[in-house]
Amino acid sequence: MKRIAILGSTGSIGRSTLSVAESFSDRFQIVTLAAGRNLELAFEQARRWRPRLISVAAASDAEMLGSRLKSAAVMETQVVCGPTGNLRVATYPEVDFVVSAIVGVAGLEATYEAVRAGKTVGLANKECLVAAGELITAAARERARPLLPIDSEHNAVHQCLRGGRIEEVRRIWLTASGGPFLHTPKAKFAGITVEQALNHPTWKMGNRITVDSATLMNKGFEVIEACRLFNLAPEQVKVIVHPQSTIHSLVEFVDGSILAQLSVTDMRLPILYALSYPERVPSELNFSLGDLRHLDFCPPDMEKFPCLQLAYEAARAGGGKTVALNAADEVAVEAFLEGRIGFEDIPVVIEEVVGETPTGKLESIKQVLGVDQQARAGARDRVARRSRGRLPAAAITLPQT
Numbered sequence: 001m002k003r004i005a006i007l008g009s010t011g012s013i014g015r016s017t018l019s020v021a022e023s024f025s026d027r028f029q030i031v032t033l034a035a036g037r038n039l040e041l042a043f044e045q046a047r048r049w050r051p052r053l054i055s056v057a058a059a060s061d062a063e064m065l066g067s068r069l070k071s072a073a074v075m076e077t078q079v080v081c082g083p084t085g086n087l088r089v090a091t092y093p094e095v096d097f098v099v100s101a102i103v104g105v106a107g108l109e110a111t112y113e114a115v116r117a118g119k120t121v122g123l124a125n126k127e128c129l130v131a132a133g134e135l136i137t138a139a140a141r142e143r144a145r146p147l148l149p150i151d152s153e154h155n156a157v158h159q160c161l162r163g164g165r166i167e168e169v170r171r172i173w174l175t176a177s178g179g180p181f182l183h184t185p186k187a188k189f190a191g192i193t194v195e196q197a198l199n200h201p202t203w204k205m206g207n208r209i210t211v212d213s214a215t216l217m218n219k220g221f222e223v224i225e226a227c228r229l230f231n232l233a234p235e236q237v238k239v240i241v242h243p244q245s246t247i248h249s250l251v252e253f254v255d256g257s258i259l260a261q262l263s264v265t266d267m268r269l270p271i272l273y274a275l276s277y278p279e280r281v282p283s284e285l286n287f288s289l290g291d292l293r294h295l296d297f298c299p300p301d302m303e304k305f306p307c308l309q310l311a312y313e314a315a316r317a318g319g320g321k322t323v324a325l326n327a328a329d330e331v332a333v334e335a336f337l338e339g340r341i342g343f344e345d346i347p348v349v350i351e352e353v354v355g356e357t358p359t360g361k362l363e364s365i366k367q368v369l370g371v372d373q374q375a376r377a378g379a380r381d382r383v384a385r386r387s388r389g390r391l392p393a394a395a396i397t398l399p400q401t
C-alpha cells in the first residue's frame with residue numbers, strides 16, 4: 001500500500017489523482033490533502049477519503065471546515081491551514097509519496113521540504129522545476145529519491161529513458177500540439193483575442209496554461225523542466241510540433257534509435273505511472289492503435305513564437321532567469337486575459353523582465369521567492385506602461401461603413 005499526500009487536491013491533477021486512487025484502492029491510500037480555497041470540495045474530499053490531515057488556505061476556512069467535519073461525524077481528520085499546513089501535509093511521517101500539484105510558486109516550499117524529508121515526489125507543478133529545479137533536483141539526488149514527472153511529455157520521456165542509459169541519450173524530443181495559432185500567419189497575431197487563445201485544439205486545461213500553450217511558452221517551460229529533471233543541456237532538448245498529440249514525447253539514443261510513448265490523452269495515465277513506479281499496473285486506459293491514421297510533425301516557428309526562444313535562453317542562463325521567465329509570464333498572461341495587453345505584448349513584457357534579472361545560483365527557496373516577487377513587480381510595471389492608452393476590448397466600437 002502506497003500512502004499518498006496530494007498538494008493541490010481540489011485542482012484538476014488533484015482530482016484525477018483521487019480518481020486513480022479510487023480505481024486502485026487496494027494500492028493507494030490517501031493520507032493527507034492540501035486543498036486550498038475550494039471549501040466545498042475540501043469538505044467532500046475529507047468526508048470521502050478521511051485523510052489524517054487536510055490543509056486549507058485561510059485560518060477562518062480551517063475553522064469552518066473543522067466544525068463542518070465534526071457535524072458530519074468525520075473525527076479522524078485534522079484541519080490545518082496556510083503554508084505551514086501545506087508543509088505538514090507534505091512531510092507527514094506516514095506519507096511515502098507526495099503529488100505536487102499546487103499551481104504557482106505557492107507549492108515550492110512544501111515540495112522542496114517533501115523531497116528533503118525523503119518522500120518520493122510526483123511533479124505536476126511546473127514552477128517546481130522552472131523556478132526551483134536546481135534546488136529540488138539536487139535535494140532529490142542527494143537522497144537518491146526519484147522525482148517522477150506527471151506532466152505528459154516528461155512522463156513520456158521518463159518512460160522512454162528506461163530503454164537506455166542517460167549517457168546513451170543524444171537528445172530528447174518534446175512534442176507540442178502547436179496550439180490554436182499553428183497555422184495563423186504572424187501578421188494576424190496582433191489581433192488575437194482572448195477567446196481565440198483559450199480555444200486549445202487537444203487538451204482542456206486552466207486559462208493560464210491554455211494561453212501558455214498558444215504562445216508556446218508552456219513548451220518553453222517544459223524544455224527547462226526537462227533540462228533539470230533529466231540533467232540535459234538545452235541543446236539536447238528539442239521541440240517538435242505534432243498536432244495530433246498522440247506521441248507524448250520521444251528519446252533519441254546515440255545509435256540513432258528513437259523511442260516514443262503513445263497513449264490516450266488522459267492525465268490519469270501519467271499519474272498512475274508515477275504512483276506505481278517502478279511497477280506497471282493493468283488499467284482500462286487503452287489506446288486504439290488500429291484507429292490511428294496520421295502522425296504529422298514539423299519544427300516550431302521560433303519567430304512566430306518568440307516565447308519558446310526566450311525559454312531556451314533562460315534555460316542556458318539558469319539561476320534567476322528562469323524564475324523571472326515564469327513570474328513575468330504569469331503576470332503578462334493575466335494582463336492579456338483581462339484585456340490590458342495584446343497577445344504580442346506577452347513575449348515583449350517577459351523579455352524585458354528577464355533581461356533585467358541577474359543570473360547566478362539561487363541557494364534557497366526564499367531566494368527564489370525573492371526573485372519571483374521582484375520579477376512580478378517589474379512585469380506589472382511594464383504591463384501598466386503598455387496598457388496605458390489601450391482601450392478595453394469591450395469598449396472598442398468599429399465605425400459603421
Ligand code: MG
Pocket residue numbers: 151152153222
Ligand atoms: Mg505538457
